[in-house]
Amino acid sequence: MSIPTPHISAKSKDEIANTVLMPGDPLRAKYIAENFLDDYKQFTNTRGMLGFTGFYKGKRVSVMGSGMGIPSSMIYFNELYKFYDVETIIRVGSAGSMQENVKLHDIVLATSACSESSINDNLFGNIHFSPTPDFDLLLTAYNKSKELGYITHCGQVHSSDQFYSNIDEKVFKNLQQYDVLCVEMESYGLFTTARKYGKKALAIFTISDSLVSNEADSAENRQNSYTQMMELALEVAPK
Numbered sequence: 678m679s680i681p682t683p684h685i686s687a688k689s690k691d692e693i694a695n696t697v698l699m700p701g702d703p704l705r706a707k708y709i710a711e712n713f714l715d716d717y718k719q720f721t722n723t724r725g726m727l728g729f730t731g732f733y734k735g736k737r738v739s740v741m742g743s744g745m746g747i748p749s750s751m752i753y754f755n756e757l758y759k760f761y762d763v764e765t766i767i768r769v770g771s772a773g774s775m776q777e778n779v780k781l782h783d784i785v786l787a788t789s790a791c792s793e794s795s796i797n798d799n800l801f802g803n804i805h806f807s808p809t810p811d812f813d814l815l816l817t818a819y820n821k822s823k824e825l826g827y828i829t830h831c832g833q834v835h836s837s838d839q840f841y842s843n844i845d846e847k848v849f850k851n852l853q854q855y856d857v858l859c860v861e862m863e864s865y866g867l868f869t870t871a872r873k874y875g876k877k878a879l880a881i882f883t884i885s886d887s888l889v890s891n892e893a894d895s896a897e898n899r900q901n902s903y904t905q906m907m908e909l910a911l912e913v914a915p916k
């Protein structure tokens with residue numbers, strides 16, 4: 678395969694920075710470019726999955742949507758790492774809290790992801806691989822988030838295959854008891870893909886829903902308001 682790839686229209690590797698921030702929502706990517714980056718240029722809009730490269734405090738960084746769910750997002754993770762030589766992907770996502778103490782708009786840093794996804798079944802036989810982010814990047818993000826004064830939780834996240842999940846009540850209670858912090862839909866695929874290519878990944882979340890209190894943020898807020906998470910990702914993005 679050569680570039681441009683089937684799903685990213687950048688004609689040269691140079692159009693994309695070494696680190697790419699990736700929300701599921703391409704319009705959140707556009708919001709980040711418009712509000713945080715200087716001199717940004719759009720490098721792709723294939724299938725409406727917008728991607729931009731610009732400068733944050735002089736540091737070159739890209740931001741691009743990943744779409745929702747492991748199958749969609751893994752197309753972009755694979756193409757960015759493998760064909761565009763991207764070194765680091767930082768997911769900047771929304772997530773649904775599964776714990777009483779993880780409140781709306783809190784920051785969560787994933788230390789690992791569990792999933793019902795079968796993407797790794799043929800890779801590891803009967804061993805249940807636990808995909809994890811880059812530890813140095815995680816530690817840097819944790820320290821930075823604390824320094825910025827953000828309410829920050831670190832722990833395992835559930836990368837669900839379904840937003841409208843029919844999860845069994847007992848399974849949900851077990852996940853809660855074993856301290857899974859929140860549910861989202863892509864990190865299991867991101868961490869796995871990063872390890873495949875020997876690259877770096879991190880996932881930062883803003884809590885947009887609570888499965889405990891049944892709160893849910895508006896679509897407008899999910900697209901345009903999770904600025905603590907955006908700033909944190911940009912601050913720790915490697916050059």
Ligand SMILES: O=P(O)(O)O[C@H]1O[C@H](CO)[C@@H](O)[C@H]1O
Pocket residue numbers: 699700701702744745746769770771772840861862863899
């Ligand atoms: O806000 P984003 O990054 O899209 O993340 C979460 O939101 C989407 C569902 O609404 C899924 O992609 C889930 O992982």
Ligand SMILES: O=c1cc[nH]c(=O)[nH]1
Pocket residue numbers: 771772773774837839840860861862885886
């Ligand atoms: O996957 C997700 C994302 C946000 N909120 C949820 O409840 N689930």
